[in-house]
Amino acid sequence: MYQSIEIIYHIIITISLIALLLNTFRNHFKFKVLSTSPLPSYLKPLISILVPARNEESCIKECIESLCQIEYPHIEIIVLDDNSTDATGQILHDLQSIYPHKLTIIKGTVLPNNWVGKPYACFQLAKKAKGDYLLFTDADTKHHPLSLDATIQHAIEQSYDVLSIIPKQSVVHFWEQVTVPFIHLLYMSYMPNDLLYKTKHSIFTAANGQALLFKTSFYHAIGGHQAVFNSIAEDIDLGIITKQHNGKLGMISAGNLISCRMYKNRKEVFEGFSKNSFATLRFDTGMLLVFISHLFFTYILPFFLLPYYISTSHVFFISVITFQIGCILLLRLSIARFFGNPWYHMFLQPLTAASFIVLSINSAIWFMRKKGTTWKGRSYTMLQKSV
Incomplete structure (x- = not known):
């Protein structure tokens, strides 16, 4: 027996x-990787790059400087200081004086009852945006000058309503190396990449909120971040809503053009993944x-x-x-x-x-x-x- x-x-x-x-x-064959061939100038719509930032003093400067050096003619960069209690606000103020024509800083309002912080920050950012596309990206990301051109080219060519962009995950300390690459395992081994856009079933849904691109018209049609106001895993929920509204959802690797260091020590690893896992x-x-x-x-x-x-x-x-x-x-x-x-x-x-x-x-x-x-x-x- x-x-x-x-x-x-x-x-x-x-x-x-x-x-x-x-x-x-x-x-390995289905998962697309961003290329750097430029778009023709007439195919370059206005892009709103939207960055929610709360207590990001250790990384916000590198992120915003990389965004301000992007080689793309039609962009607006809007950063929301989400009532930070560290030096984030002062760093953003200093950066705005360096990039006055590229960078807009707004102050977040008080978090309403039942809202989660990131969805509310993104909700406020979207209200200020004027672009044809909205790129929500985290404050701990760094962007290559050609990253936006490549992202928009791929989104337009594939007619995506929502494009989830996977940065290179920078891992330094031991527990980062143990835990963070698990995300890659989920994307590569458990999710047939082409089924993200070939089927509308929500079980074939994946999204990464570190860099998430929306057609502005589609974003507002599905209710934007207001539709996921109380979600800890708002990126996945937005992916599910995209499929519920018959939108085309895609995912692409941008490790050669965008990087992100999610967590910087064991405490952040423990709290960050504990925050998201059950959700x-x-x-x-x-x-x-x-x-x-x-x-x-x-x-x-x-x-x-x-x-x-x-x-x-x-x-x-x-x-x-x-x-x-x-x-x-x-x-x-x-x-x-x-x-x-x-x-x-x-x-x-x-x-x-x-x-x-x-x-x-x-x-x-x-x-x-x-x-x-x-x-x-x-x-x-x-x-x-x-x-």
Whole structure:
């Protein structure tokens, strides 16, 4: 009986890993990468670059300077200081004096009840924007001078209503290297990239709020950020709403032109992913259990079973488990190469999986205890599924 269960387990895990590998290899060909060939001048619409900023003193200067150096003739750059309690406001004031004709700074109003900070900041920014396209980008991103030209070219050529742009994730400290590349695994291994725009089913939805481009007319037609006013995972919710309104949603890698450092220390990693994880799972306990079980049985248990099988000299199971571990390492290696991460990240996958088990459980505990989540000095206790 035990051996039958063991065989069934290995069949399921082996098939799962092969499927993940095949989808990853498929996405290597389907996942588009931004090119830098310029658009003809007559095809360059006005673009509003919109940056919500709260307590971003460590990165805001580099971000805004990179945006102000973008080589694109028709842009407006609007930054919202979302009632920062650090030096962000002063840094923005200094930058505006350097780039008076490119940069507009606005002061955010008090956060209304039931709103989450980022959606409200983006809502205010959109009201000030005049562009044909709206590019919402985080304050911890850095942009190549040709990045906007390449982004708009791709959006126009593919007729996207919404384009999710994946920057290169800059990781420095150990826990950044363990956790942040997990995002790439989700995009490359679990999501067939072309199904983002080929099907309207919400299960095939992914979006990254670090850089998110909208046709302005479509943005307002779906209700903009007001439609996701109480969402912690507003980027994913906007992607779902896009599909509900029959919009065309796309995703592209821009690692050669845009970079982002999401979190800068272990505390930010813990709080940031704890803030998002349960929301990404739609606050669904069943999905949480499936998610953490999948991570454990697929990416962690094989590494513990290998020494056990070696000790029992069971050649068949040694071969099976070695194949599974090889698939796991190859999976992470191929993703690391695609997104420009170090090759040795492939050895971190068991720890990555263990980390997200802990982070997801902690995220659920925060929600279930009504503690909510804390981010950038604000506490949110009204978390709920927005769409």
